Amino acid sequence: MGNTSSMLTQYDIEEVQQHCNHAFSQQEIVSLYHRFCQLDRNSCGFISGDEFLSVPEFAVNPLSQRLLRMLDGLNFKEFVAFLSAFSSRTTLQQKIEFIFKVYDLDCNGKVTFNDILSVLRDLTGSFMTEQQRQKVLIHVLEEAGYTKDSSLVLSDFLKILGHSDLKMEVEVPID
Amino acid sequence: MDRLESSSSDLDRPSIDEYLAADSVQCSPKKLHLRDLIDISPALTEAAGSIIDDSFTRCFKSNPPERWNWNVYLFPLWCLGAVIRYGILFPVRVAVLAAGWIFFFSAFFPVHFLLTGHDKWRRKIQRKLVEMMCSIFVASWTGVVKYHGPRPSMRPQQVFVANHTSMIDFIILEQMTAFAVIMQKHPGWVGFIQKSILESVGCIWFNRTESKDREIVARKLREHTQGADNNPLLIFPEGTCVNNQYTVMFKKGAFELGCAVCPVAIKYNKVFVDAFWNSKKQSFTMHLVRLMTSWAVVCDVWYLEPQYLRPGETPIEFAERVRDMIAVRAGLKKVPWDGYLKYYRPSPKLTERKQQNFAESVLQRLEEK
Numbered sequence: 001m002g003n004t005s006s007m008l009t010q011y012d013i014e015e016v017q018q019h020c021n022h023a024f025s026q027q028e029i030v031s032l033y034h035r036f037c038q039l040d041r042n043s044c045g046f047i048s049g050d051e052f053l054s055v056p057e058f059a060v061n062p063l064s065q066r067l068l069r070m071l072d073g074l075n076f077k078e079f080v081a082f083l084s085a086f087s088s089r090t091t092l093q094q095k096i097e098f099i100f101k102v103y104d105l106d107c108n109g110k111v112t113f114n115d116i117l118s119v120l121r122d123l124t125g126s127f128m129t130e131q132q133r134q135k136v137l138i139h140v141l142e143e144a145g146y147t148k149d150s151s152l153v154l155s156d157f158l159k160i161l162g163h164s165d166l167k168m169e170v171e172v173p174i175d
Numbered sequence: 176m177d178r179l180e181s182s183s184s185d186l187d188r189p190s191i192d193e194y195l196a197a198d199s200v201q202c203s204p205k206k207l208h209l210r211d212l213i214d215i216s217p218a219l220t221e222a223a224g225s226i227i228d229d230s231f232t233r234c235f236k237s238n239p240p241e242r243w244n245w246n247v248y249l250f251p252l253w254c255l256g257a258v259i260r261y262g263i264l265f266p267v268r269v270a271v272l273a274a275g276w277i278f279f280f281s282a283f284f285p286v287h288f289l290l291t292g293h294d295k296w297r298r299k300i301q302r303k304l305v306e307m308m309c310s311i312f313v314a315s316w317t318g319v320v321k322y323h324g325p326r327p328s329m330r331p332q333q334v335f336v337a338n339h340t341s342m343i344d345f346i347i348l349e350q351m352t353a354f355a356v357i358m359q360k361h362p363g364w365v366g367f368i369q370k371s372i373l374e375s376v377g378c379i380w381f382n383r384t385e386s387k388d389r390e391i392v393a394r395k396l397r398e399h400t401q402g403a404d405n406n407p408l409l410i411f412p413e414g415t416c417v418n419n420q421y422t423v424m425f426k427k428g429a430f431e432l433g434c435a436v437c438p439v440a441i442k443y444n445k446v447f448v449d450a451f452w453n454s455k456k457q458s459f460t461m462h463l464v465r466l467m468t469s470w471a472v473v474c475d476v477w478y479l480e481p482q483y484l485r486p487g488e489t490p491i492e493f494a495e496r497v498r499d500m501i502a503v504r505a506g507l508k509k510v511p512w513d514g515y516l517k518y519y520r521p522s523p524k525l526t527e528r529k530q531q532n533f534a535e536s537v538l539q540r541l542e543e544k
Contacts, residue, residue: 035227038236041455055232056516057225060525062533063218071226086223099215119215125530128538136541137212144209160210168216170224 008033019077021094023084028172032083036076046073062122069105086170093158095168100157110151113137207540218529230510234421235517237453238445260468268315268467275311279304283372295404301375302353302406309350312343316448316463317471320347324478327352327437331403333481334396336429337439338501339411340419341452342459343466344441347476354409355399357392359383365459377406383414383518393428400434409439412494415514418451419443422507423514425498431490435481438497440504444473455517477504 013026024032039047039055049072053059061067074082084090085098103111103119120133128136138148144160146152152160283304290297313320327335335354337344342365345356355377361369369380379395381388399405412425419442430436443450448469452462466472479500484493502509 032227038232039226052226053520055225055229056512056521057229057231058222060521060529061218061222061225062526062529063215063222064526067219067222083223083227086220086227095216099213099219102215102219103213116213120212123215123218123530124534124537125527127527127531127534132538136207136537139541140207140209140212146209157213160213164210164214166214166216168220170220170227173228 016077016080020081020084020087021090023087023089024080024172027174029080031172031174032080033076036079046075047079048072062125063102063119066102066105066119066122070101083170086168088169088171092162092166095166096157096161097154098168099161100154103157110153111157112151113141113148116152207537211540212537230421231512231516234417234423234510234512234514235453236418237451237456238418238420238449256470260470264317264470265464265468268317272311272315272467275308275315279308279311287375298375298404305372305376306350306353309346312346313350313472316343316466316469318347319471319473320476321474322351322476322478327354327407327478329404329407331405332400332434333437334400334408334410334429334432334434335437335439336410336412336425336497336501337441338419338422338505338507339413339416340441340443341416341450341462343450343452343472344411345409347441347474348409348439353406355379355406356409357381357396357411361459363458363460383515396428396432400432412498413514415517416452416454417514418449418453419445419505420507421510422498422502422505423510423512425494427490427494430484430494430497433484435483436493436497437481438479438500438504440475440477440479440501442475442477442505442507444475446473447471450474475505479504 008030013029016029017024017026036047037043039051041051041054049068052068052071053064058064071079071082085095100111101107103115105115117133117137120128120137121130124133141147141150146156283301286297286300286304290300329352335348337348345354345358348354349356353376356373357379358369358381360366360380360382369378377399379392379399381392396408399408410429412427412429413423414426415423417423448466448471450466450472452459457465482493482497482500484490488496498509501507
């Protein structure tokens with residue numbers, strides 16, 4: 001009988017828990033594992049971009065293409081680590097680090113004007129012109145004391161977002 | 176993907192826009208700051224939420240029956256049951272089914288070819304034979320079916336719509352009344368039966384992936400409902416099998432024919448076996464084997480009151496109203512998704528809708544300087 005939860009031993013679960021800094025309880029990890037197996041249709045140990053896009057709610061997300069570049073080919077451990085940013089046990093700082101990573105796709109530790117612009121492009125599509133986007137971005141950057149040429153590092157992000165009421169939590173359903 | 180863009184299908188999705196639009200941005204008209212622009216957490220949360228759990232894949236998840244056999248005391252009992260189910264019930268059922276087929280074919284083809292001059296008789300006998308064959312099928316999984324409400328009668332200008340869990344829905348309904356059904360073309364032996372036998376009761380086949388088929392089917396549907404002595408028409412407007420806990424969007428085709436729509440709600444009891452046919456994972460033959468090795472298939476069928484298009488109501492609203500009725504009767508949860516998303520990607524329009532909301536809120540807040 002297809003009892004997939006038995007395929008995860010206590011050791012496996014603990015290992016995954018450690019990998020994600022105990023952001024999820026053991027039951028939540030078992031739930032996530034079921035979900036992972038469900039999405040990994042051809043059971044090859046990772047979820048392909050195509051399989052992620054077969055979830056319509058994900059596919060219609062404006063940031064889906066960008067997130068896919070982070071998600072493509074993750075194994076279960078990495079998958080859980082990715083999602084740990086959305087746990088209620090994760091600190092605000094870790095959540096902001098995650099957002100920073102979404103901006104910093106080339107992973108050089110710096111977010112430039114163009115990086116922010118390209119996220120804004122994903123979010124607004126054809127409903128803002130390129131000029132409008134640049135104008136808006138320069139405006140808010142200057143208001144916050146930066147310029148078009150300054151590149152933001154993680155500590156800038158922590159400063160900018162640290163005081164906002166960032167709500168980034170997703171509950172894992174446990175059955 | 177392009178096919179989804181055809182003009183007719185744009186109108187096909189009713190509530191989904193409203194469902195998706197509101198959540199990603201909370202627009203409070205206050206001054207725009209850098210942190211508001213950089214804070215992409217709503218979109219990220221939404222994406223992560225859909226990765227962890229989403230309402231669409233939940234519709235097509237087969238639910239394994241409650242496991243109870245891992246108790247030491249019950250295990251021998253379970254083994255005994257398994258021996259009876261596989262060793263006795265299954266062979267007997269196969270034999271019954273085989274005998275049924277032999278009888279059916281030896282009656283059907285002579286009637287089909289010899290009675291060519293007596294169309295009315297031929298049709299009547301073929302009708303009865305198909306009903307009989309379906310009863311044998313139902314018997315082969317010890318179908319315990321309770322029918323509620325008045326039995327459908329042969330009348331022009333009416334179309335039956337039902338929720339769809341498996342191809343056996345059709346068999347269960349067909350054993351009572353020979354419906355003419357609109358179905359996806361299947362390969363293999365099912366396809367052979369579709370072509371050779373079910374055509375005689377007026378069934379209409381199409382291929383989901385052929386956009387040309389859509390128009391042909393729409394035309395055939397109209398012609399069929401006009402004919403007085405045609406078998407009643409049965410449509411599964413979901414267009415795909417759903418696991419009998421949810422119901423996906425109804426396609427509007429059945430609701431714009433201008434005739435009475437008679438809803439049929441089908442609810443399976445999962446006590447012995449899950450009747451959901453997950454066609455991507457299992458062939459229909461394997462699905463039948465699974466049913467035939469279980470103790471019984473228990474289900475309820477409700478024939479609900481005929482509904483008519485109300486003045487001022489669009490076919491889409493009409494379809495939603497009928498879906499409500501079926502969902503309430505069969506205890507199904509409604510999701511706004513189009514079942515065809517199993518085969519296609521969602522339309523980029525939904526993404527654009529979100530982008531538009533976000534862009535508008537940014538531009539609006541920028542003006543509030």
